[in-house]
Amino acid sequence: MRHLPLSQHGPGFHLPVLEWVRGYDKSWVKPDCVAGVTAAAVVLPKAMAYATVSGLPVQIGLYTALVPMVVYALLGTSRPLSVSTTATLAILTATALGQAVPDGGVGNLAIATATLTLLVGVILVLAGLLRLGFVANFISEPVLTGFKGGIAVVIVLDQLPKLFGIHVVKGSFVHNLYAFVTGLPHASAATIAVGAATVAILVLLERLYPKSPAPLIAVACGIAGVYFLGLPRYGIEVVGHIPTGLPSLVMPDVSLLAALWPAAVGIALMSFTESIAAGRAFVQSGEPVPLPNRELVATGLANAAGALLGSMPAGGGTSQTAVNRLVGARSQLAELVTAAVTLGTMLLLAPLIGLMPYATLAGVVIVYSVGLFKPADFRAILAVRRTEFVWALVALAGVVLLGTLRGILIAILVSLVALAYQVSNPPVHVLRRKRGTNVFRPVSAEHPDDEEFPGMLLVRPEGRIFFLNASNVGHKITPLVDEARPRVVALDMRAVFDLEYTALKMLTEAEKKYREAGIALWLVGLSPGVFAVVQNAPLGKALGRERMFLNLEQAVTAWHESQREQPARDASLEMPP
Structure with missing residues (x-):
């Protein structure tokens, strides 16, 4: 293993004057x-x-x-x-x-x-x-x-x-x-x-x-x-x-x-x-x-x-x-x-x-x-x-x-x-897509023509989600879901670098609650560390790989495909035996 010089390890145990004198x-x-x-x-x-x-x-x-x-x-x-x-x-x-x-x-x-x-x-x-x-x-x-x-x-x-x-x-x-x-x-x-x-x-x-x-x-x-x-x-x-x-x-x-x-x-x-x-x-x-x-x-x-x-x-x-x-x-x-x-x-x-x-x-x-x-x-x-x-x-x-x-x-x-206030109150954004691109950005009055997807709610929380702020994040997402009444809630997790156990447990309970209400929860853009945490928890088994996506573009594509398949499924259910 290559060792760094003492000056990069910490305070060091030599005379720094020798460094600048040598290079003078x-x-x-x-x-x-x-x-x-x-x-x-x-x-x-x-x-x-x-x-x-x-x-x-x-x-x-x-x-x-x-x-x-x-x-x-x-x-x-x-x-x-x-x-x-x-x-x-x-x-x-x-x-x-x-x-x-x-x-x-x-x-x-x-x-x-x-x-x-x-x-x-x-x-x-x-x-x-x-x-x-x-x-x-x-x-x-x-x-x-x-x-x-x-x-x-x-x-x-x-x-x-x-x-x-x-x-x-x-x-x-x-x-x-x-x-x-x-x-x-x-x-x-x-x-x-x-x-x-x-x-x-x-x-x-x-x-x-x-x-x-x-x-x-x-x-x-x-x-x-x-x-x-x-x-x-x-x-x-x-x-x-x-x-x-x-x-x-x-x-x-x-x-x-x-x-x-x-x-x-x-x-x-x-x-x-x-x-x-x-x-x-x-x-x-x-x-x-x-x-x-x-x-x-x-x-x-x-x-x-x-x-x-x-x-x-x-x-x-x-x-x-x-x-x-x-x-x-x-x-x-x-x-x-x-x-x-x-x-x-x-x-x-x-x-x-x-x-x-x-x-x-x-x-x-x-x-x-x-x-x-x-x-x-x-x-x-x-x-x-x-x-x-x-x-x-x-x-x-x-x-x-x-x-x-x-x-x-x-x-x-x-x-x-x-x-503590900033950490306990992380921002949560509703996302839309800039038309003709794969750029997803927070809803803003400056971009009224951004594309939304009826039946699908895109939400992006930011920062570390843990016991101090998990409840606040949930309280911010709940009214968004109640207002949009979507069939799918896609959480864009690219800006979440850590998911602590308490927050993971609350997310698991939210997924179950939404599922019972006929709403599917999707996770998007998980970092390797957060993905490992989810996989090792019951949430990973509940979601399966089919409800976890690398990016929002994949999630939107999957949503459109499910929408095209839905009429065929509905028709098959209506056909007499």
């Missing part, structure tokens, strides 16, 4: 270096800003853009994926730390952050080894849209007081909104001006020069304003002292595991979901597609290593990955260059970063968090299906009103309920 083209060095430096100009300001969202010192953002970035570049399967932290992970981390360390002391926060990040890493690695990469698909796209929209609302409200120079005591969403509104009379005009200038710079650069390092330029303007204009004397708060040098070793606290593990599961899920989505979105032709289970291991080890050096939970960011790719990144070397720039910043520029106004950081967070709320996505969902639009709104409301961690649970539950 020397002509990629320049574009990788340019991309890495440019991406750093986007990653570093945002990472520091997101650290403040989590209630952590800004240097934690730098640590997160260093260690996880390096580890992922060595172990990850996506060439352009840029790994640090994201707005979603930041707000989830803030919620988790707020519950575990309510006093917010710097030392306790550092230990709790290390414990949380290590837990996230361990969960991701275990999920990869257990090949649970498919779990990311448990959150449907509409629900994820609603979840991210809710995150955007929460983050913007969280940052608005910093943008206006207002000090509020944090609480629930409603409490924070009330505190912000009542605190507006005490807002600082100077702080508002700095925040507004930051937002204006970011918005204008993103629209006019989308490839420019807009966050870096905005942060540089804020630092320059503090240095040259003495903004702190107008009441504008700045970041303050940032330690220069490498991060210190931080040991997790085992006693916090019980309090943090539920949040860690949610953060791990969102980290993987965002990472795999960003990695897949920017794959170029000829490049390897990110492998979910190996991505779990790579991001897990990136988080575990970062935890010991003080970083917060990390994952792939869409916007920074987009910059990395659009500027020309060809391999993981670009991420290593970004990490090198981060290291240089930590060693040389920390005092300069200490001059950054909090209003500038708040402006950066707000501008890039607003991008998570995309009305166009909601409109697109509504245009297709109102039900999924409602699910998106439920996920959004769950995050806003009940908190981000409960919001994740609601998002997953809504997705599972949505899946």
Whole structure:
């Protein structure tokens, strides 16, 4: 038996860095270096800003853009994926730390952050080894849209007081909104001006020069304003002292595991979901597609290593990955260059970063968090299906009103309920034939001339038929039969890939009921697996081969032949003996 390489079996047990280093083209060095430096100009300001969202010192953002970035570049399967932290992970981390360390002391926060990040890493690695990469698909796209929209609302409200120079005591969403509104009379005009200038710079650069390092330029303007204009004397708060040098070793606290593990599961899920989505979105032709289970291991080890050096939970960011790719990144070397720039910043520029106004950081967070709320996505969902639009709104409301961690649970539950609803309510179509062809299609007002066959009802159920939906399928078919009063009901089973025992038993009972009522049940287009199930059951003996057909054309032909033979049979019955 031929064995597949480890990379195709699952997470693998070798260094993926050897794969891309062996195939590295020397002509990629320049574009990788340019991309890495440019991406750093986007990653570093945002990472520091997101650290403040989590209630952590800004240097934690730098640590997160260093260690996880390096580890992922060595172990990850996506060439352009840029790994640090994201707005979603930041707000989830803030919620988790707020519950575990309510006093917010710097030392306790550092230990709790290390414990949380290590837990996230361990969960991701275990999920990869257990090949649970498919779990990311448990959150449907509409629900994820609603979840991210809710995150955007929460983050913007969280940052608005910093943008206006207002000090509020944090609480629930409603409490924070009330505190912000009542605190507006005490807002600082100077702080508002700095925040507004930051937002204006970011918005204008993103629209006019989308490839420019807009966050870096905005942060540089804020630092320059503090240095040259003495903004702190107008009441504008700045970041303050940032330690220069490498991060210190931080040991997790085992006693916090019980309090943090539920949040860690949610953060791990969102980290993987965002990472795999960003990695897949920017794959170029000829490049390897990110492998979910190996991505779990790579991001897990990136988080575990970062935890010991003080970083917060990390994952792939869409916007920074987009910059990395659009500027020309060809391999993981670009991420290593970004990490090198981060290291240089930590060693040389920390005092300069200490001059950054909090209003500038708040402006950066707000501008890039607003991008998570995309009305166009909601409109697109509504245009297709109102039900999924409602699910998106439920996920959004769950995050806003009940908190981000409960919001994740609601998002997953809504997705599972949505899946259960769809599975339990499969479509059932009445078919007709397009005239002059052998094409059978569902009855539609757009095709009023399609051919029907009096006395024969063609019905097509779709999907797996099993105990959860068999009754619903029967309830949908019964009124069709009652209305048509056919002599034959032909079930087109081509779209049914599995027939479970409970469903098979119900179908057997339906066949007997129809037979007693003078209606014949025919089965058409059975897959090999479904055919074997039917053959091994009493239904197979009741139907016989003469009432099972390969396709609808055969069934219709058999019906026409039986119709031609029927007058002769009737005449023979009427002849005297």
